[in-house]
Amino acid sequence: MEDPCEKAEGRDIVRYDVVVVGSGTGGYPAAVYLAGKGLKVAVVEEHLIGGECTNYGCVPSKAFYQIAEAIRSIGKVGGEASVKWGSLVDWVKSMVKESREGIQGLFESHGVNVLNGKAVLKTPHEIVVEEGSGKAVIEAGKVLLAPGSNPSTVPGVVFDGIGVLSNREALYMQEKPESMLIIGGGVIGVELANAFSSLGISITLVELMDHILPSMDRDIAQALKTHLSSRGVKILEKTSTRSISRIGDRYVAELSNGERLEVDKVLVATGRTPRTSGIGLVENGVQLDRRGFIKINERQETTVPAVYAAGDAVGGPLLAHKAILESISAAKWMAGEEGFRIDYRAIPVTIFTGLEVASIGYSEKELTSIGVKYVKVRIPAYYLSAVKIKGGKQSFIKVLLDERLEKVLGIHVVAPNASEVISAYIPLYLGKLCFREAARTPYPHLTVSESLRDLAEYILGEPVHLLRK
Numbered sequence: 001m002e003d004p005c006e007k008a009e010g011r012d013i014v015r016y017d018v019v020v021v022g023s024g025t026g027g028y029p030a031a032v033y034l035a036g037k038g039l040k041v042a043v044v045e046e047h048l049i050g051g052e053c054t055n056y057g058c059v060p061s062k063a064f065y066q067i068a069e070a071i072r073s074i075g076k077v078g079g080e081a082s083v084k085w086g087s088l089v090d091w092v093k094s095m096v097k098e099s100r101e102g103i104q105g106l107f108e109s110h111g112v113n114v115l116n117g118k119a120v121l122k123t124p125h126e127i128v129v130e131e132g133s134g135k136a137v138i139e140a141g142k143v144l145l146a147p148g149s150n151p152s153t154v155p156g157v158v159f160d161g162i163g164v165l166s167n168r169e170a171l172y173m174q175e176k177p178e179s180m181l182i183i184g185g186g187v188i189g190v191e192l193a194n195a196f197s198s199l200g201i202s203i204t205l206v207e208l209m210d211h212i213l214p215s216m217d218r219d220i221a222q223a224l225k226t227h228l229s230s231r232g233v234k235i236l237e238k239t240s241t242r243s244i245s246r247i248g249d250r251y252v253a254e255l256s257n258g259e260r261l262e263v264d265k266v267l268v269a270t271g272r273t274p275r276t277s278g279i280g281l282v283e284n285g286v287q288l289d290r291r292g293f294i295k296i297n298e299r300q301e302t303t304v305p306a307v308y309a310a311g312d313a314v315g316g317p318l319l320a321h322k323a324i325l326e327s328i329s330a331a332k333w334m335a336g337e338e339g340f341r342i343d344y345r346a347i348p349v350t351i352f353t354g355l356e357v358a359s360i361g362y363s364e365k366e367l368t369s370i371g372v373k374y375v376k377v378r379i380p381a382y383y384l385s386a387v388k389i390k391g392g393k394q395s396f397i398k399v400l401l402d403e404r405l406e407k408v409l410g411i412h413v414v415a416p417n418a419s420e421v422i423s424a425y426i427p428l429y430l431g432k433l434c435f436r437e438a439a440r441t442p443y444p445h446l447t448v449s450e451s452l453r454d455l456a457e458y459i460l461g462e463p464v465h466l467l468r469k
Contacts, residue, residue: 016042018334019127019140021119021279024051026146026311026323028103030331035110037335042138043112044119044129050100052148052312053320059099060171061191063092065352068198072231072354076391083199085176092171119147121280124304128280142306142334145286145294146327147279149272149312154183156243157268163251164244164266167192177201177264181253183241185212187351189269190224194353197231204234204261211237213351216412217364219378220357223394223414227355274313289315298341300330308334322347346430350419355392358422360429361410362400374409375401379451379458379466381415386446390416397451405459407431417448424449435459 017039020031027043028050035041048055067088074081107114115138117131124143129136151166153159161169167188180196182189185207197203205212205228211221212228212235225235240256244266253261274292282288287295287303293315300308310326312318325342332339351357367374381387381395395415401408411425424443427433438456443449457463 015139016040017141020144022146023049024148025053025320026327029327031112032106033331035112041112044115046118050103054099056168059096060092063095064195068195072198121284145309146311147275147313149274152271152273170267179263180265181263182267184269193233197233206236206239208240299333348422356418358418359412386448392416415448421448
């Protein structure tokens with residue numbers, strides 16, 4: 001393929017119908033879709049094809065998770081299992097490589113031109129591609145911004161790539177540490193606390209807010225806290241890290257509760273920061289919010305005509321499946337087709353922690369904060385044999401309904417395989433499935449998904465496996 005980065009200054013500038021900035025989940029679906037429609041498309045990628053999810057997030061973390069849960073399962077029957085750390089990391093790398101190559105294959109098969117370098121908007125229709133000391137300019141009829149996000153930092157703690165790590169380095173540690181401090185009890189923090197503790201690393205998790213998973217309801221956070229504690233994770237809530245210092249090969253953390261911890265590694269998991277500075281956005285009229293996220297309308301358009309945006313850089317739930325929908329929606333609008341509006345309340349949040357969490361719609365604290373009255377229906381899930389076998393004593397299903405019991409406002413599943421089970425519940429939330437229909441649906445046995453039938457029977461006043469209070 002023609003590589004405009006090899007063109008010297010002064011020569012003809014290559015023009016594309018669409019230039020996509022970023023090849024992660026906010027970028028590559030649009031590039032593939034638009035190229036499939038016959039448009040000339042280029043993707044500019046500064047780092048690795050696939051972006052954060054493929055290389056540093058979803059794929060490697062779930063690969064670790066798979067092995068960690070397998071080891072835990074063997075322990076249920078008194079067995080012992082171990083894994084060579086180096087072999088584990090190599091296998092994780094191989095999974096990432098396969099995923100990355102899959103995206104590269106999509107680009108190649110659709111004729112998408114991939115340009116390596118940093119993309120900087122010169123004008124809304126001109127992009128400078130910077131690679132090393134070289135620069136090239138390409139033209140675009142339309143632009144999709146999907147630059148992604150970076151790990152956030154905390155005051156007094158500086159990433160050194162050796163012992164003070166973000167998720168990017170933590171998932172590729174060449175040697176297994178004996179101990180680790182995880183700063184931040186959000187999704188990334190609890191997922192890696194679960195996986196690493198299962199692999200034999202002593203974990204201390206500190207969270208500044210009142211409870212871990214601060215954006216979720218307390219009952220969900222408490223269930224996960226009990227679960228993680230049973231796996232040996234030490235959880236300190238309402239606690240901050242005042243300083244981190246290095247002594248030899250180890251790190252000393254001074255905590256706000258007066259504790260002084262000495263650990264091998266420190267993982268900072270305090271959220272994400274959009275990669276929207278230094279790439280010419282504000283200079284060209286692309287407006288950002290106060291946190292640096294790109295402002296968009298329902299058509300994924302920024303404040304500049306013909307410039308669209310998707311993925312982590314636009315805010316909202318920073319989830320790959322959200323980014324994919326945004327990318328495809330933007331592509332449809334960019335192709336002159338009728339796109340679709342994304343209902344961000346209908347984007348499931350999933351947490352992979354053995355005892356998994358999956359939520360869609362409103363939480364109790366959100367409904368309370370906006371003054372909406374609701375009815376809560378909560379049923380235990382440990383009665384299900386599938387849950388007992390997989391191990392999840394704290395499991396439950398919680399559904400939030402309006403006062404007339406006609407509209408589902410929120411669904412929260414805390415159980416093994418919740419990340420898969422939530423897909424069965426989505427039609428219920430969207431109003432495409434009523435409780436009477438769910439009660440007559442033959443959900444497979446033994447699965448956690450059959451909880452939906454039991455929940456429906458319970459709400460209809462006809463429970464079979466549950467006692468109605």
